[in-house]
Amino acid sequence: MRIVMLGAPGSGKGTQAQRIQKDYGFPQVSTGDLLRKAVADKTPLGLRAKKVMDAGELVSDEIVLGMIKGRIAAADAKRGFILDGFPRNTSQADSLDVLLSTLELKLDRVVLMDVDFEVLMKRLTGRRTCSKTGAVLNIYFSSPAELDACKKAGGELLQRKDDNEDTIRNRLKVYEGQTAPLIEHYTKRGLLVTIPATGEVDAVYSRLKSALGLK
Ligand code: AP5
Numbered sequence: 001m002r003i004v005m006l007g008a009p010g011s012g013k014g015t016q017a018q019r020i021q022k023d024y025g026f027p028q029v030s031t032g033d034l035l036r037k038a039v040a041d042k043t044p045l046g047l048r049a050k051k052v053m054d055a056g057e058l059v060s061d062e063i064v065l066g067m068i069k070g071r072i073a074a075a076d077a078k079r080g081f082i083l084d085g086f087p088r089n090t091s092q093a094d095s096l097d098v099l100l101s102t103l104e105l106k107l108d109r110v111v112l113m114d115v116d117f118e119v120l121m122k123r124l125t126g127r128r129t130c131s132k133t134g135a136v137l138n139i140y141f142s143s144p145a146e147l148d149a150c151k152k153a154g155g156e157l158l159q160r161k162d163d164n165e166d167t168i169r170n171r172l173k174v175y176e177g178q179t180a181p182l183i184e185h186y187t188k189r190g191l192l193v194t195i196p197a198t199g200e201v202d203a204v205y206s207r208l209k210s211a212l213g214l215k
Helices: 013-024 031-040 044-054 061-072 090-102 117-125 144-152 165-179 181-188 201-212
Strands: 002-007 028-030 081-084 109-114 127-130 136-138 192-196
Touching (some): 002 181, 013 081, 028 031, 028 061, 061 081, 090 181, 109 181, 136 144
Parallel strands (some): 002 081, 002 109, 028 081, 109 192
Antiparallel strands (some): 127 136
């Protein structure tokens, strides 16, 4: 199963992709996570990407493609993968087509996570990541038990540098201008399925699984 998760920042792409990975073993390939790791490791690529990410703009296609190529060809992605945050513009979508055809592979589905814009700001300002477990949590929406589990594991709740109101506004603008055109791109190719992505995480997950035909 080769899936692209499409949706605005905060629509729940990462949350849902992590669940599919856990339950079905298809690896989540998140360009955002790969870039944040490069920034944390202070690699030359990470140093180039940091400023752009902090401003909520898109990192260059060349950097992102370089990361994706190796990751898709890795052994654990043989059975399939979930692309989270890639492609992000039509040029990346075209490059993905070329890459997949070189590997004699095809996309099965593109899932659009549909969430009203007002909900996104609250989700993003409230997002926290557990430093120990890596769980993506939310101070407004996660249960006290979920938040406590991080502390009990000896972790701290960290906030992403780009999850401040100004940068979020720019990320949403960039999404509208550069990524949303992919909705039409994949609709024309008959690959797009849209799921309502508001409501409980479990309810969204059920909708996602049925859209993908997963039991
Ligand atoms: P990236 O990391 O991809 O960020 P994003 O697209 O802005 O998406 P997010 O991770 O913010 O949101 P999400 O949809 O995954 O939501 P999540 O599940 O976390 O990219 C970051 C930056 O890297 C970009 O700005 C760019 O600079 C660069 N970059 C990355 N890819 C690139 C590319 N291909 N090309 C160029 N540059 C690239 O959920 C959000 C919050 O909501 C969480 O707190 C979660 O707990 C909560 N939540 C989720 N679902 C629900 C629910 N149903 N109910 C209540 N709360 C929920």
